[in-house]
Amino acid sequence: xxxxxxxxxxxxxxxxxxxxxxxxxxxxxxxxxxxxxxxxxxxxxxxxxxxxxxxxxxxxxxxxxxxxxxxxxxxxxxxxxxxxxxxxxxxxxxxxxxx
Numbered sequence: 001x002x003x004x005x006x007x008x009x010x011x012x013x014x015x016x017x018x019x020x021x022x023x024x025x026x027x028x029x030x031x032x033x034x035x036x037x038x039x040x041x042x043x044x045x046x047x048x049x050x051x052x053x054x055x056x057x058x059x060x061x062x063x064x065x066x067x068x069x070x071x072x073x074x075x076x077x078x079x080x081x082x083x084x085x086x087x088x089x090x091x092x093x094x095x096x097x098x099x
Contacts, residue, residue, distance in 0.1 A: 005081035006032065008046070010067055011074040014054055019046030019065060020081060032077055036069055044069050 003022045010017045021044065023035055036044070049065035 007078035007081055008032070009074075009076040009078055010044070010046075010072050011054070012067070012071045013073060016052045016054055017046065017049060017065065017067060018078070019049035019067075021046055032075060036072070036075060042069055043067060044072070 002025055004025050006021050006023050008019060008021050010019070021032070021035070023032070043066040046065045046067060047063060049062045051060045051062065051065065
């Protein structure tokens, strides 16, 4: 069964992170909520990630980033990117962080 790529925005207490998560196409843990519930104390692997401090500061870009699921406060689904075997487009710029 092929995996699919899903673009997400994660907020932690100190960072806003946008990245690509690889999920199963169907079945167990194919929904974002189920995936996070199953990884409660683990790290979530994101690719093509952008990290911006909530309090302001320079944005960082990383090809790979592991985020603690336990420290994730908010998850926003930004939409599918297609099959995991396909080349993903570059991420869109962050919207401004409101105070």
